[in-house]
Amino acid sequence: MFNKARLDLTEGGVYSISEGTHKILTEIDEPINLYFFYSNKATEGLTSLRNYAVRVQSLLEEYELYADGKIKLHIIDPEPFSEAEDKAAEMGLTAAPISTTGESVYLGLAATDSIDNKEIIAFFDPSQETLLEYEISKLIYRLTHPTQVKIALLSSLPMQGGLNPNPMAMQMGQPATTPAWSTYSQLAQLYDINVLEQDSETLPNDINLLILVHPKNLSENQLFAIDQYVLGGGKLLVFVDPNAESDAEANMMGMSAASSSDLARLFTA
Numbered sequence: 618m619f620n621k622a623r624l625d626l627t628e629g630g631v632y633s634i635s636e637g638t639h640k641i642l643t644e645i646d647e648p649i650n651l652y653f654f655y656s657n658k659a660t661e662g663l664t665s666l667r668n669y670a671v672r673v674q675s676l677l678e679e680y681e682l683y684a685d686g687k688i689k690l691h692i693i694d695p696e697p698f699s700e701a702e703d704k705a706a707e708m709g710l711t712a713a714p715i716s717t718t719g720e721s722v723y724l725g726l727a728a729t730d731s732i733d734n735k736e737i738i739a740f741f742d743p744s745q746e747t748l749l750e751y752e753i754s755k756l757i758y759r760l761t762h763p764t765q766v767k768i769a770l771l772s773s774l775p776m777q778g779g780l781n782p783n784p785m786a787m788q789m790g791q792p793a794t795t796p797a798w799s800t801y802s803q804l805a806q807l808y809d810i811n812v813l814e815q816d817s818e819t820l821p822n823d824i825n826l827l828i829l830v831h832p833k834n835l836s837e838n839q840l841f842a843i844d845q846y847v848l849g850g851g852k853l854l855v856f857v858d859p860n861a862e863s864d865a866e867a868n869m870m871g872m873s874a875a876s877s878s879d880l881a882r883l884f885t886a
Contacts (some may be wrong), residue, residue, distance in 0.1 A: 619770045620797060622642070623738075625771060633679070634679050634680065634683065634750060635727045635750060637754065638680070638750060638753075638754045639683060641757055641758050641761075642683050642685075642687070642688075642757075644761060644797070645683075645684060645687040645688070645757070645761055646687075646761065647687075647730050647731045647732075647761075648686075648687055648688075648689065648730070648731055649684075649687060649688050649689070649728055649730055649743065649757065649760060649761070650688075650691060650728065650729050650730075651677060651680070651681070651689070651690050651691065651726060651727075651728050652693055652704075652708060652727045652728070653673070653674060653677055653690065653691065653692050653693065653725075653726055653763045654693050654694075654695050654705045654708075654710055654723040654724070654725050654726070654727070655670050655673075655674070655692065655693070655694060655700075655723060656694060656695060656696075656712070656720075656722035656723045656724065656726055656770055657670075657694040658694060658696060659696070659697075659720050659721075660715075660722050663715065663722075665724070665743065666715075666724070666743065669724075669743040669746065670724055670740070670741075672746070672749070673724070673726075673741050673749065674692065676749060676750065676753065677690050677726070677753070678690060679710075680753065680757070684862045688757075691704070695712075695723050703725075705723055705725070705727075708727035708734070708735070708737060709727065709737050709739070710723060710725040710727060710737060710739055711725075711739060711740070712853045713740050722783060723738065723740075724741045725739050725740050725741065725742055726736055726738040726741070726753070726756065728756055728757065728760050729760075730760055730761070734748065734760055734763055734764045735760075736756045736757075736759050736760045737756075738752055738753070738756055755807065757844075758807065759807065765807070765809040766807055766808045766809065766822055766825045766826065767808070767811065767812070767821070767824045767825050767826075768804065768808045768809065768810045768811065768826045768827075768828055769810075769811045769813055769820055769821055769825060769826070769827045769828070769830050770801075770804075770810055770811065770812050770813065770827065770828045770830070770833060770844050771813045771817065771825045771827070771828070771830070772812075772815075772828075772829070772830035772831060772832070773815060773830075773831050773832065773833045773864070773878070774830055774831050774861070774863055774864060775795060775803040776797065776798045776800070776830060777797050777798075777801060777812060778794065778795050778796045778797035778798070779795060780871075795826065811824065816836070816839075817839070818836065818839050818842060819842060820836040820842050820843075820846050824851070825852065826851075826852045826853075826854060827843070827846060827851060827852070827853050827854070828853075828854045828855075828856075829843070829853070829854070829856065829857075829880070830853075830856045831856060831857065831858055831861050831863075831878045832857070832878055832880060833863065833877075833878045835880075840880075840882065840883060843880075843882045843883060844883060845886065847883075857878045857879050857880060858876075858877070858878055859876070859878075859879070860877060861876045861878065862876075864876040
């Protein structure tokens with residue numbers, strides 16, 4: 618009964634997995650193999666990288682521990698010209714050159730399921746340590762959910778990026794285009810997103826979730842379609858804002874009312 622009792626005495630619990638990861642692990646149906654490729658011998662003397670490798674391995678061991686036997690962790694040192702290096706290449710991993718030594722080292726992860734589906738993290742970048750658990754959990758989620766959830770997105774904001782709405786952008790030294798929001802980019806990594814036109818009055822029949830972000834001036838037909846979708850058991854995620862600072866077009870016009878969104882009628886209903 619004590620086989621899962623481990624103490625994490627580090628500041629911030631860096632070796633503990635989050636509640637979200639626990640949920641992902643409980644949803645694993647088929648066994649998963651994790652292959653952690655780490656050039657142990659080749660990184661002798663590279664203290665910082667070795668410390669990070671220990672951090673990654675310890676976290677992977679937590680995944681194995683809490684997966685109730687559904688995850689098997691394999692730790693592999695792919696030495697040059699070895700079968701292990703061939704396996705790393707076969708899995709799609711590549712060695713990264715280390716400028717201080719000229720060596721190329723592996724520090725990546727490959728995951729497979731019982732029907733040979735595969736997901737990889739080509740290299741664990743120490744500068745991205747804050748995203749470590751997220752990246753590993755995303756890998757496992759994608760492996761256990763090969764059929765992507767379909768999302769319809771309706772927004773009055775340029776979440777996908779595109780042309781800068783400020784007509785004076787170039788004169789003011791601003792870029793001509795804006796990048797996609799990080800929220801949108803992360804959604805696109807996991808889900809199949811159908812971005813709807815702002816005046817779209819119908820919803821796709823095969824979506825699993827409808828997301829509304831700062832919906833403004835929706836027509837009667839649009840409100841009806843959303844209402845019917847929810848009444849039919851559809852899942853809806855809504856973000857409204859009485860004063861959206863990211864609504865650049867409305868703010869440029871100095872119209873605070875135009876930067877407000879609400880679905881008062883639907884919320885009341």
